[in-house]
Amino acid sequence: xxxxxxxxxxxxxxxxxxxxxxxxxxxxxxxxxxxxxxxxxxxxxxxxxxxxxxxxxxxxxxxxxxxxxxxxxxxxxxxxxxxxxxxxxxxxxxxxxxxxxxxxxxxxxxxxxxx
Amino acid sequence: xxxxxxxxxxxxxxxxxxxxxxxxxxxxxxxxxxxxxxxxxxxxxxxxxxxxxxxxxxxxxxxxxxxxxxxxxxxxxxxxxxxxxxxxxxxxxxxxxxxxxxxxxxxxxxxxx
Numbered sequence: 336x337x338x339x340x341x342x343x344x345x346x347x348x349x350x351x352x353x354x355x356x357x358x359x360x361x362x363x364x365x366x367x368x369x370x371x372x373x374x375x376x377x378x379x380x381x382x383x384x385x386x387x388x389x390x391x392x393x394x395x396x397x398x399x400x401x402x403x404x405x406x407x408x409x410x411x412x413x414x415x416x417x418x419x420x421x422x423x424x425x426x427x428x429x430x431x432x433x434x435x436x437x438x439x440x441x442x443x444x445x446x447x448x449x450x
Numbered sequence: 451x452x453x454x455x456x457x458x459x460x461x462x463x464x465x466x467x468x469x470x471x472x473x474x475x476x477x478x479x480x481x482x483x484x485x486x487x488x489x490x491x492x493x494x495x496x497x498x499x500x501x502x503x504x505x506x507x508x509x510x511x512x513x514x515x516x517x518x519x520x521x522x523x524x525x526x527x528x529x530x531x532x533x534x535x536x537x538x539x540x541x542x543x544x545x546x547x548x549x550x551x552x553x554x555x556x557x558x559x560x561x562x563x
Contacts, residue, residue, distance in 0.1 A: 339493075367549050378540060378553045379494075428494070432549060438484075439551060441494040 338362055339431050341442035348419055349450055356414045356445045358429030364409035365431035369439060370402070373426040385412050419449040452477045454543050456554035463531050463561050471526040471557050473515075473541030483524040484542040484551070485515055494540070500524065511535070531561045 338361040348354050358368055367386050371379040385391040385406035393399050401423075403415040412431075416423055426446050430439040457472045475481065485497040498509025505517040515526045524541060541554040 369549075369551070376558075378555045381550055381552070384549060430494075430551075438496060438499060440496075441486075443493040 337433075337440045339365075339429065339440045339442040341427075341429055341445050343445060344443060345446040345448075347448045347450065350420050351418055353415055353417045354419055354447060356416075356427055356429075356447075358412045358414070358431065358442055360410045360431040360433075360440070363431075363433045363440075365412075366409070366434055367432045368406055368412035369430045369432075370404060370412075370414050371428045371430070373428055373444070375426075379428060382414075416447065419447070421449045423447065424449045452543060452545060452552045454541055454552050454554035456539075456541055456557050458557045459555070460558045461560070463559070465533055465561055465563055466530045467561075469526070469528045469531045469535075469559070471539055471541075471559070473524045473526065473554055474522050475524070475541075475543045475552075476522065477543065477545055479545055480547075482544050483515070483517060484544075485509065485513070485524075485526050486540045486542060486553075488538040488540065488556075490537065497526070497539075531559075533561050533563050535559060536561045 383391045391404035406412040428444040483500040
């Protein structure tokens with residue numbers, strides 16, 4: 336149980352385009368979903384926390400207008416990287432938690448490459 | 451601000467050797483503590499967690515960790531590693547009143563047969 340999926344697993348796009356990444360909890364309802372960014376050989380950096388039906392809470396230094404997060408249902412959150420640039424190339428990972436202060440279950444990640 | 455330190459960035463061991471990976475955090479209040487593992491090409495998986503109770507926590511695959519509050523530490527141990535333990539290990543903390551996880555920088559473990 337407690338499976339989280341991400342789609343796509345990898346994406347290559349041109350500079351200036353927007354990319355949407357989906358995160359789904361497959362067998363549980365996720366009150367909260369989290370979006371992380373992982374640079375090569377580095378740790379996961381929390382970008383934002385999203386709760387179903389409300390606006391996401393962004394971490395300091397993360398541009399809200401660039402990284403749009405929508406948590407439309409208890410099983411789906413999306414991250415849209417708008418007007419992507421090469422410096423946005425990274426590994427984006429989502430996680431989902433079934434309740435408050437619960438363990439987080441991680442998705443497999445999405446590799447974004449912006450040319 | 452909360453932070454998590456993992457002092458060992460890269461550990462190389464032979465099979466059957468004992469393992470201890472350090473993890474220290476900075477936060478004075480109640481914390482929940484986690485160790486996650488990321489096998490090559492796979493997603494993060496939970497090894498073990500501490501919320502309260504017995505400070506010696508046993509996890510999957512023979513791993514255990516000990517929470518020492520006075521040292522702000524949560525070191526991961528395994529008495530005898532296997533080649534299949536080769537992976538990246540992340541310590542993570544969340545303060546007792548938040549959902550956010552703060553991750554350490556990770557330790558890359560390589561186990562040679």
